[in-house]
Amino acid sequence: MARKSTFLLLTPGLFVTGAVFLSPFAFLALTSFWTQRPNSLLVDPAFTLVNYVRIATDMFFLRVLFHTIYLGVITVLVCLVLGLPIARWIARRAVVSRGILVVLIVTPMVSGAVVQTLGLVNLLSLLGVINGLLKQLGLIDRSIRFLGDELGVLIGLVQAFLPLMVLPLLNTMSKLPEDLESAARSLGAPAWRLWMLVILPLSMPGIIAGSVLVFFASVTSFVTPQILGQGRIQTFGTVMYQQSALVNDWPFASALAVTMMVLLGGLVLALRAIRQRLARRSNVAGAV
Amino acid sequence: MTDHGDNQQGRNLTSAYLSISGMAKAYRGTPALKSVDLDVNEGEFVALLGPSGCGKSTLLRLVAGLLEPDEGTITLADQRIGHLPAYKRDIGLVFQNYALFPHMTVARNVRFGLDMRNMPRAEAETRVADALALVKLEHLAARMPSELSGGQQQRVALARAIAIRPRLLLLDEPLSNLDAVLRASVRTELRELHARTGLTIVMVTHDQVEAMTMADRIAVMSDGEVLQHDTPQQIYEQPASDFVAKFVGTPPAAMLQVDRKIDGRFAVGDTIWSPSPELEAVLAPIQRVAVALGLRPDHLALTSADAPHALPATIRTVEYLGAERLVHVEAGGQMLVIRLSADEPVVTGAVGVAIVKSPPVFDLTTGLRLGRAG
Numbered sequence: 001m002a003r004k005s006t007f008l009l010l011t012p013g014l015f016v017t018g019a020v021f022l023s024p025f026a027f028l029a030l031t032s033f034w035t036q037r038p039n040s041l042l043v044d045p046a047f048t049l050v051n052y053v054r055i056a057t058d059m060f061f062l063r064v065l066f067h068t069i070y071l072g073v074i075t076v077l078v079c080l081v082l083g084l085p086i087a088r089w090i091a092r093r094a095v096v097s098r099g100i101l102v103v104l105i106v107t108p109m110v111s112g113a114v115v116q117t118l119g120l121v122n123l124l125s126l127l128g129v130i131n132g133l134l135k136q137l138g139l140i141d142r143s144i145r146f147l148g149d150e151l152g153v154l155i156g157l158v159q160a161f162l163p164l165m166v167l168p169l170l171n172t173m174s175k176l177p178e179d180l181e182s183a184a185r186s187l188g189a190p191a192w193r194l195w196m197l198v199i200l201p202l203s204m205p206g207i208i209a210g211s212v213l214v215f216f217a218s219v220t221s222f223v224t225p226q227i228l229g230q231g232r233i234q235t236f237g238t239v240m241y242q243q244s245a246l247v248n249d250w251p252f253a254s255a256l257a258v259t260m261m262v263l264l265g266g267l268v269l270a271l272r273a274i275r276q277r278l279a280r281r282s283n284v285a286g287a288v
Numbered sequence: 289m290t291d292h293g294d295n296q297q298g299r300n301l302t303s304a305y306l307s308i309s310g311m312a313k314a315y316r317g318t319p320a321l322k323s324v325d326l327d328v329n330e331g332e333f334v335a336l337l338g339p340s341g342c343g344k345s346t347l348l349r350l351v352a353g354l355l356e357p358d359e360g361t362i363t364l365a366d367q368r369i370g371h372l373p374a375y376k377r378d379i380g381l382v383f384q385n386y387a388l389f390p391h392m393t394v395a396r397n398v399r400f401g402l403d404m405r406n407m408p409r410a411e412a413e414t415r416v417a418d419a420l421a422l423v424k425l426e427h428l429a430a431r432m433p434s435e436l437s438g439g440q441q442q443r444v445a446l447a448r449a450i451a452i453r454p455r456l457l458l459l460d461e462p463l464s465n466l467d468a469v470l471r472a473s474v475r476t477e478l479r480e481l482h483a484r485t486g487l488t489i490v491m492v493t494h495d496q497v498e499a500m501t502m503a504d505r506i507a508v509m510s511d512g513e514v515l516q517h518d519t520p521q522q523i524y525e526q527p528a529s530d531f532v533a534k535f536v537g538t539p540p541a542a543m544l545q546v547d548r549k550i551d552g553r554f555a556v557g558d559t560i561w562s563p564s565p566e567l568e569a570v571l572a573p574i575q576r577v578a579v580a581l582g583l584r585p586d587h588l589a590l591t592s593a594d595a596p597h598a599l600p601a602t603i604r605t606v607e608y609l610g611a612e613r614l615v616h617v618e619a620g621g622q623m624l625v626i627r628l629s630a631d632e633p634v635v636t637g638a639v640g641v642a643i644v645k646s647p648p649v650f651d652l653t654t655g656l657r658l659g660r661a662g
Contacts, residue, residue, distance in 0.1 A: 179387035182354050183445075185374040186381040187452060188404035197400075201391050 032254035043251055051255035061239070061256070068235040071150070072219040075157040076211045079165040082158070083210060087169035088199065092178070102170070105163050113223040117156055120228060124152050148230035156224040161217045165210035172206030173199075204278070212271060216264055236260055303366065305330035305488055306351070306456060311360030313346055320346040322512040323360070328505075330365075333482050333489045334517075335499035337535070338509035344492045347509070348458050351490065353377045364455055375404070380449030380487075384461040386441045388433040394420070394444050395429040401452035419451040420444075422481065439470045450485065459491040463498055475502055496536045500524070508532045527648055530655040533582035539614065541582040542624045545652065548577055556599060557620025563643065564597040570646050574659045580650045585627035587647045590615060591640040598640025606634055617641060 032051055035044045055061050090101045108116055123129045124146035131143040146152035176199070184198045200207070222237035229238065236256060244253035304327035313321040321343045328334045336344040349355040351362060353374030362370045369377055388397050398419050402412040420426045423443035433441055442462065449457060462478065463471045479502055482489055493499050499506045500520045507517040508531070516528040527533035533541035547555045554561050554571070563571065571579070591598045601619035608630075615626045615634060619641055626641065628634065649658045 177385065177387060179383045179385060180389065182349075182352070182374070183381065183383060183387040183448075184389075184400070185354065186352055186377075186379060187401035187448065188375045188378075189400075190373075190375050193404060198389060202389075 028254045029258055031251050032258045034251040036249045036251050041248070051252045052259070054252065055255060055259055064234045064236060064239050065259075068219050068237075071153065071157065071225075071235060072215045074154060075161060075218040076165075076214045078154065078158045079162050079214045080207065080211065083162060083165035083169050084200075084203075084207075086162075087166050087173050087206070090166075090170055091173040091176070098174070102167070105166050108159070109163050113160060113221075114227075116160060117224055117227045120152075120156050120159060121147065124155065124228070147228055148232040150233060152228045153225050153233050153235075156228040157218045157221060160221070160224055161214045164213040164217055168209035168213065169203060169206040172203050172209075176202055205275075208271060208275060212268070215267075219264070220260065303363070304328060305332070305365060306490070307361075307363040308347070308351065309361055309363075311347065311350060311362070312358050313343075313350060313355065314358055319512050321350070321357075324509075324512070324514050326507055326514055326517060328488060328490060330488055331486050333479075333491070333502060333504045335503035335506045336490065336492045336509055337496060337499040337506050338494065339535070340494055342509040343512040344494075344509050345460060348460055348490065348492045351456070352379050352381050352458055378452065378455045380452060380454030380457040382442070382445045382449050382457070382459045382462055384464055386433075386438075386445040386465075388441055388444055388448070390433055392433075393429065394425065394431050394433065394436070397433065397444055398429075398448045398451050400448060405452070415451050416447075419447040422450060422484070423447045423477075439466055439474065442466065442474070446481070450481075450487070454487070457487045457489045459489060461492055461494070463493070463495070471498075478502060497538065500536065506536075508535060510535075526657075527582060528657050530580055530582060530650040533584075533648060533650070537584055539585065539625050541584045541647075542622070543580040543650070544583050544619070544622055544624065545578060545580050546571070555620070557622065559600055559620045561599050561620075562597055566646055567597075567643055570649060570659060574649060576651065576658065578652050579658060580652055581643075582648045582650060583624055583643070584647070585614065585625050587643055587645045588624060588626045589642045589644045590617075590626050590628065590632075590635070591642045592635070593638045593640045595640045595642060598642050601639055601641045603634070603636060603639060 033047050126143040134140045184194045225235040226238050240253050240256045243249050306328040308326040311324040338344045350357050398416045506523050508515045516532050599619045601617040605616045607614040613628045
């Protein structure tokens with residue numbers, strides 16, 4: 001009986017998921033095995049692997065793939081370097097101020113990618129706030145080109161996805177007993193050894209979760225590289241957009257999307273295996 | 289605070305191993321410690337005893353370097369350590385919740401402090417083995433902390449602190465997370481460990497039995513101050529204030545308010561009472577209208593109501609404890625506790641309470657001891 005009513009309660013959710021997520025996705029996967037008829041809006045629904053062969057052999061798409069992954073990795077690293085001290089600082093605040101700080105961290109995410117990114121355009125453009133400030137301070141003579149450059153896209157990605165790193169880190173770190181750090185210090189650990197031997201290893205669950213989230217968000221992002229890259233920075237997101245909306249090759253765009261999803265899915269499975277092995281070896285997951 | 293003067297003199301004559309002076313610390317304007325002075329001799333086991341919030345843990349953390357004092361100096365083995373960060377102090381610390389590193393084996397935990405000192409591996413391994421042997425846990429070296437019982441974890445924490453050969457060992461409520469049976473045995477083990485290693489130990493505890501049974505000297509703290517720093521016997525027999533008398537001892541001392549009438553007689557509540565000549569000799573020089581007597585069960589005896597100098601009383605309850613009984617009586621509206629051996633008969637109804645030993649006398653408002661010789 002309980003099982004039946006549970007299923008009943010799940011029905012609306014399952015229906016929505018099936019209607020707006022699973023079936024379009026199945027259709028997307030199916031489309032990726034079709035081809036676009038030349039100079040036509042119609043597709044040719046004959047099964048073929050030609051789209052995947054093209055992705056695997058065309059150096060342009062491979063380069064874009066690697067560049068996207070590269071940007072993702074750099075974004076993760078920068079977010080880690082910035083996020084770890086932020087998360088730890090917040091984790092050591094009193095509960096009340098911690099709540100306020102978490103809200104501040106989350107606020108930019110709520111405001112939406114477009115608003116944030118357009119705000120960054122104002123900051124980063126050739127005559128923008130940052131270049132103006134640097135010139136005023138006499139640090140540079142000529143404007144730094146952020147927009148249409150990898151640097152600008154990276155700044156945008158980090159700005160957009162830093163909260164995805166800080167929140168899981170904060171979650172793990174606020175559960176670490178402060179006495180562990182005191183113990184390490186009393187045993188003679190200076191700050192850097194405290195971080196290397198105690199804080200980082202025990203924050204691993206948060207580091208992994210945050211890294212996965214930031215990596216996924218940045219390799220699949222579209223708005224940030226599109227606006228800040230100004231068409232000069234190609235990522236999987238922008239290329240998919242070009243193929244579907246500009247070239248109008250939906251099957252090929254679908255194949256790109258499926259490729260990305262398979263890669264990310266494989267990454268998730270690999271990470272899960274690693275985490276399980278880690279947990280078995282050291283009981284970290286159980287103890288923290 | 290009464291032995292404040294003695295302390296200051298002592299410090300000038302012989303410099304103590306650990307010397308804390310003028311230590312003050314406030315959290316957001318609320319003082320946790322108000323100018324504390326404390327001397328600990330080399331090899332001594334000192335307990336900081338007090339209720340929660342009295343500042344004893346704050347004092348311990350200040351000594352460890354985990355907190356920065358607002359004022360005051362700390363000297364350890366003739367070296368000023370107040371400015372040193374915690375990791376340079378060579379002070380071992382055992383936490384209430386043990387604070388073992390959950391991602392390291394027992395051996396790695398114990399070796400942690402030695403690794404921080406970049407000790408050669410072979411030497412470190414020997415030290416780890418020695419430290420684990422000292423707490424009788426050699427066989428668990430390869431385990432993870434989560435696989436150990438609370439008592440075992442605590443001994444690992446102890447071994448970890450001892451392995452660095454600390455100049456001072458600090459214990460923060462070391463027994464409070466253990467069950468009652470274990471607590472008694474760990475108490476003896478800690479005493480033995482102290483005897484074997486000769487370490488100077490400062491232990492924080494809120495449990496007066498722990499402090500009385502383990503420490504060479506006890507510093508009783510309340511409200512950010514050290515009220516008395518003395519041997520357990522002195523603390524018990526010569527409490528410096530009513531707080532100390534009430535905090536130490538099982539059952540604690542009862543405070544009996546005694547008023548002096550205009551005609552020179554004494555009254556307890558509404559009852560006129562003539563104390564024994566010995567007690568009167570103690571009370572006579574004290575120029576107060578009202579004082580409090582700190583009465584422990586061993587100051588008192590149960591007599592008949594009409595016995596000379598007896599305080600008329602009524603029995604309220606009798607607690608049976610096996611070898612003895614605790615008789616709770618009411619005299620002049622105030623409660624007293626008398627100890628009787630199991631075979632002594634208990635009279636019921638109206639009885640008398642005789643004060644058989646001169647009790648300490650306290651000021652009613654300040655709580656300080658009065659009429660002490662000298």
